[in-house]
Amino acid sequence: MPSTTTTGIETDVAARAIGATKFYGSGDTEVRALDGVTAEFERGHFSAIMGPSGSGKSTLMHCLAGLDTLTDGRVFIGDTDLSTLSERNLTLLRRDKIGFVFQAFNLVPTLTALENITLPMDLAGRDPDQEWLDRVIDAVGLADRTSHRPSELSGGQQQRVAVARALASNPEIIFADEPTGNLDSTTGAEILDFMRDAVDNLGQTIVMVTHDPVAASHADRAVFLVDGKIVDEMMEPTAEMVLDEMKLLSRR
Amino acid sequence: MFKLTLRNLLDKKIRFVLTTSTVVIGVMFVVGVFVLTDSIRTSFDELAGDIEAGVDLTVRSPLDIGDELDRVAVPQDIAEIAETVPGVASVDGRVVARNTVISDGEGEPILPNGPPTLGFSWFPTQFFIIDGHQPEKPDQFATDATTASDNDLVVGDVYTVSGPTDQREFTLSGIFNFGDPEENKSIAGTTMAAFELTAAQDFLDKPDSFNELSVVVQAGADPAVVQEALDAAVGDDFEVVSQQIKIEETQSDFNAFISIFGNVLLAFALIAVFVSAFIINNTFQIILGQRVRELGLLRALGATGRQVSRSVLGEAAMVGVFSTVVGIFLGLGLARVLRSLLKAGGFSLPDGPIELQARTIIFAVAVGMGVTVLSSIAPARRARGISPMAALSDSVRLTKSGLGRRIKVGATMVALGWLLLGLGLFAGLGTQQLLLSVSSGGILIFIGTTVLSPAFATQISRILGWPIQRLFGVPGRLARENAARSPRRTSSTAGALMIGLALVSMAGVVGQSIKKTFVDTLDNSVQADYFVRSTAAGFDPTTGFPAEVEQLVNEVDDVDLVVGYHFGLNSISINGSTKNVFTTDFSAGTDHMDPDVVAGSITNGDPLGSILLNEDPAEDLFVGVGDTVVVQFPDGAVVGLEVAAIYADSAIFDNYVIDNALWNEHFNRPELLFLTASISGFSDDLPEEQQVALLASSAEAIRNVTDEFPTVSVENRVEFRQSQQAQLDSFLITITVFLTLALFIALIGIANTLALSVFERTREIGLLRAVGLTRRQLRRSVRWEAAIVSVFGAILGVGLGLAFGVAAAIAIPDTAVNTVAVPWGSLAIYVVVAAVAGLIAAIIPARRAARMNVLEAIATE
Numbered sequence A: 001m002p003s004t005t006t007t008g009i010e011t012d013v014a015a016r017a018i019g020a021t022k023f024y025g026s027g028d029t030e031v032r033a034l035d036g037v038t039a040e041f042e043r044g045h046f047s048a049i050m051g052p053s054g055s056g057k058s059t060l061m062h063c064l065a066g067l068d069t070l071t072d073g074r075v076f077i078g079d080t081d082l083s084t085l086s087e088r089n090l091t092l093l094r095r096d097k098i099g100f101v102f103q104a105f106n107l108v109p110t111l112t113a114l115e116n117i118t119l120p121m122d123l124a125g126r127d128p129d130q131e132w133l134d135r136v137i138d139a140v141g142l143a144d145r146t147s148h149r150p151s152e153l154s155g156g157q158q159q160r161v162a163v164a165r166a167l168a169s170n171p172e173i174i175f176a177d178e179p180t181g182n183l184d185s186t187t188g189a190e191i192l193d194f195m196r197d198a199v200d201n202l203g204q205t206i207v208m209v210t211h212d213p214v215a216a217s218h219a220d221r222a223v224f225l226v227d228g229k230i231v232d233e234m235m236e237p238t239a240e241m242v243l244d245e246m247k248l249l250s251r252r
Numbered sequence B: 001m002f003k004l005t006l007r008n009l010l011d012k013k014i015r016f017v018l019t020t021s022t023v024v025i026g027v028m029f030v031v032g033v034f035v036l037t038d039s040i041r042t043s044f045d046e047l048a049g050d051i052e053a054g055v056d057l058t059v060r061s062p063l064d065i066g067d068e069l070d071r072v073a074v075p076q077d078i079a080e081i082a083e084t085v086p087g088v089a090s091v092d093g094r095v096v097a098r099n100t101v102i103s104d105g106e107g108e109p110i111l112p113n114g115p116p117t118l119g120f121s122w123f124p125t126q127f128f129i130i131d132g133h134q135p136e137k138p139d140q141f142a143t144d145a146t147t148a149s150d151n152d153l154v155v156g157d158v159y160t161v162s163g164p165t166d167q168r169e170f171t172l173s174g175i176f177n178f179g180d181p182e183e184n185k186s187i188a189g190t191t192m193a194a195f196e197l198t199a200a201q202d203f204l205d206k207p208d209s210f211n212e213l214s215v216v217v218q219a220g221a222d223p224a225v226v227q228e229a230l231d232a233a234v235g236d237d238f239e240v241v242s243q244q245i246k247i248e249e250t251q252s253d254f255n256a257f258i259s260i261f262g263n264v265l266l267a268f269a270l271i272a273v274f275v276s277a278f279i280i281n282n283t284f285q286i287i288l289g290q291r292v293r294e295l296g297l298l299r300a301l302g303a304t305g306r307q308v309s310r311s312v313l314g315e316a317a318m319v320g321v322f323s324t325v326v327g328i329f330l331g332l333g334l335a336r337v338l339r340s341l342l343k344a345g346g347f348s349l350p351d352g353p354i355e356l357q358a359r360t361i362i363f364a365v366a367v368g369m370g371v372t373v374l375s376s377i378a379p380a381r382r383a384r385g386i387s388p389m390a391a392l393s394d395s396v397r398l399t400k401s402g403l404g405r406r407i408k409v410g411a412t413m414v415a416l417g418w419l420l421l422g423l424g425l426f427a428g429l430g431t432q433q434l435l436l437s438v439s440s441g442g443i444l445i446f447i448g449t450t451v452l453s454p455a456f457a458t459q460i461s462r463i464l465g466w467p468i469q470r471l472f473g474v475p476g477r478l479a480r481e482n483a484a485r486s487p488r489r490t491s492s493t494a495g496a497l498m499i500g501l502a503l504v505s506m507a508g509v510v511g512q513s514i515k516k517t518f519v520d521t522l523d524n525s526v527q528a529d530y531f532v533r534s535t536a537a538g539f540d541p542t543t544g545f546p547a548e549v550e551q552l553v554n555e556v557d558d559v560d561l562v563v564g565y566h567f568g569l570n571s572i573s574i575n576g577s578t579k580n581v582f583t584t585d586f587s588a589g590t591d592h593m594d595p596d597v598v599a600g601s602i603t604n605g606d607p608l609g610s611i612l613l614n615e616d617p618a619e620d621l622f623v624g625v626g627d628t629v630v631v632q633f634p635d636g637a638v639v640g641l642e643v644a645a646i647y648a649d650s651a652i653f654d655n656y657v658i659d660n661a662l663w664n665e666h667f668n669r670p671e672l673l674f675l676t677a678s679i680s681g682f683s684d685d686l687p688e689e690q691q692v693a694l695l696a697s698s699a700e701a702i703r704n705v706t707d708e709f710p711t712v713s714v715e716n717r718v719e720f721r722q723s724q725q726a727q728l729d730s731f732l733i734t735i736t737v738f739l740t741l742a743l744f745i746a747l748i749g750i751a752n753t754l755a756l757s758v759f760e761r762t763r764e765i766g767l768l769r770a771v772g773l774t775r776r777q778l779r780r781s782v783r784w785e786a787a788i789v790s791v792f793g794a795i796l797g798v799g800l801g802l803a804f805g806v807a808a809a810i811a812i813p814d815t816a817v818n819t820v821a822v823p824w825g826s827l828a829i830y831v832v833v834a835a836v837a838g839l840i841a842a843i844i845p846a847r848r849a850a851r852m853n854v855l856e857a858i859a860t861e
């Protein structure tokens, strides 16, 4: 049974959006990027957010991760209501509880691979858990590359460093926005396998934005967004199922 | 293509502002200085006309060398003769003297720092009463409006006035405007005291005589005809000059003053331009780096290399035009600001219109356009080489010229620079060539060092950044790596700071060496126990105090010997070239001042027929003890003087010394520069308590006398040394403050570069913020990056400045500098100040970086 806290929020939910609404612009140029999204992302699960271009996937992720603020509604990380946090506390929350993987430009060019991986902990002035760090680095297969700078790594290796960084601080949740968008399918598959592995064996929680059905098939669950609304969701998706669903949605 | 260039400029407003700001500053300074000096010159020219208006002809004695006030006085009988010449309507004798110091109501002497303190006989065409009346009785005086209002002088009150020979009490009868009925045009803090004619003759030491006669011709008479008749009447000992000549002389006097002042300001303006050139070049390089991708895209779409490079040049030209125009307008403002600053600093100048001459505009355009277009030639050439591939590849870099070539070019420039510098300093060139050779050498060294320094900028930045990283963790690490990541940028940003600090450090080394030399000389050659000098600060060798003081000090019981000293700047002529002359009492020998006599004896000298020479000029003149040197004095007398002694130490005595008796014979200046006194029975061999007691009692006895004279101060050896050092210090501080201007511009450069770097790293910053870098940490990393770059520049600058300073100290004649002393403490402080300044310069860029929206930053292409 899920335990409950005083806020009444169940703690096995890592991230949650309630009536999340986001407008951009105003008047004639107003865009509803999110239109009352309510969703939960469970701890220890690998979730995919799917949808056509412009459907609000990135916006949802940014708002869940505390990078952007909602126009209306609320989002929680664990049982923390992000709308109650100051800018500084949001930053600290990101640093300590959230991991990120972006589509590109994930690494600080002046730092080595290892320094990039430990960056959030270094920022916090915390010593990394050496055992965990070794495990993560080992898992991404970069043990012999840790002292290289990003410019000396391939795109796939860079992306693996980014995933390692997201994992290294053992955050409550990792958000990934099209992490394989810039990679060829083999390298992409490698990264996805690795993320899958992190969820299964390391107990991580990952929320990934993608519009690649193959990528989504690595997830436990796929949520479909269209015009800022959740229109469908699918457990244990396969590439075919997702592709069919996408075709269906784009015809609407 | 043009449209694109324009669009580019307009789209990136901040970048545009950053780029133009440095050029604007350079142009602004140049224009400001030109406009200020032109305006001052014009108002002085007008003033000269005003002053001389109403006087048709002037009778005076001729003067070949020396100061205007060294002219031999015109006696009363010449005035009487002049009055009888046909066509002459009136003859008015005039008296002028320096060192006429008024003390204010509190008894404090009114001593402007530098400008003269003049005493006059009342002259109605120049003085216009605005309060009270003109001085009519022997115990009355009038003063100019500025002096009166600045010092709260009130008509009817009694004030002490100190003159060339003594001091007296006078009642202020009136306050006047000088030069113009409406407005006081007294110059630059000069104080004026005017007396009724006979009072002036008495008090200003012109018994029954005048400095000159002002003649007005009868209505209808031709001044030229009258001039001829007058010239014949006054004889060969006197000359008659027209109003026109007088005006021109006054103008050229003013002009000499303005030129010195203007040249100093111009030198600083040019330093400002040079520093801004560094910054603008740097800025263009950075901007080009940021545009590589975009330019690559243009190339991919079919733009030729020429078109691309032309678009870069075009952008620079537009920046140049815009900055020049803005700079000219701001320069006009700056001229006004400078003028009011000078006024606030007690250096008031006649008001007049602000004047923008064509020459100023041409110069401004040359500076503004020249600096920008020249700075963009190299980037434009590199832009031409950008390949279309740049648009496609992810991490684009401009190809940098190889390190090897860089080292070669830089080292060659530095070597050539030192060669020129050495040539200038040691080859004995004329002033003009010397300045040219030294400044071009300096410029080459600066540029060469900047070309060279990227070779080690990365390593040095890492070393400098190490403690910061230890201290601040990740922000420190980021600061360190960001400073190290582009050595070229770090070097050229630091380059601007380097120049400023090199100049300041050089001044520091030279100043410290001067001070050390001076102190050593005092310790070695000064034997007197007390020094009496004018309280007027500064280095003006024409300051002085009443001659009467010498007599009074001599009458003090404890005092056994008093020696007075005079100094004449460029006041004698030997072999056709003018020299300074110093005086002493030969009879005192080396009792008070020991210049290290190497041949002959001072006491053997005949007061009226001997001269003492420093060994250098003695060698140049091929004379030894007993030989004769022919000397011409300002009064026209040519006298053969026998060399009585030759001495080695010229620090106090300068190169030529005559006896006070000879001075009084040929110079009209009884006032003393300073005097020394020794106490009877005092000796260094006495027990210490006895020494102290003796000094205390005698000091009191001397002060009892001198306290009457507000313009005079008494110091013992230690105090004298301290006060002389303090004077040198304040002079050095003034120079340093001026040079700080270059530092200020360099700081704008640092802020500028950082802002551009931050802009360039937008995505990186966004990423760092996303993964948890707090705003504070981000600001900190930007600030410490600036500190590292600044300290890098400071180290280069202090190093170069040290080398320049040592070279200069060696080159300066031994009279002023005979040892090299380095103010290590100050140099260390400069480095710390640079670091702090870097932190300050980074405040705005750091804030901008911290304010950046994380999401937008991540999304930036």
Ligand SMILES: Nc1ncnc2c1ncn2[C@@H]1O[C@H](COP(=O)(O)OP(=O)(O)OP(=O)(O)O)[C@@H](O)[C@H]1O
Binding pocket: A024, A025, A031, A032, A033, A051, A052, A053, A054, A055, A056, A057, A058, A059, A060, A211
């Ligand atoms: N800063 C912004 N200002 C205005 N509108 C925006 C902004 N950011 C996003 N939008 C709009 O919000 C909607 C959702 O954008 P979002 O980036 O979330 O889409 P997405 O699903 O991530 O698309 P893609 O798959 O192309 O990345 C779009 O219509 C977009 O135009």
Ligand SMILES: [Mg+2]
Binding pocket: A057, A058, A059
């Ligand atoms: Mg998106």
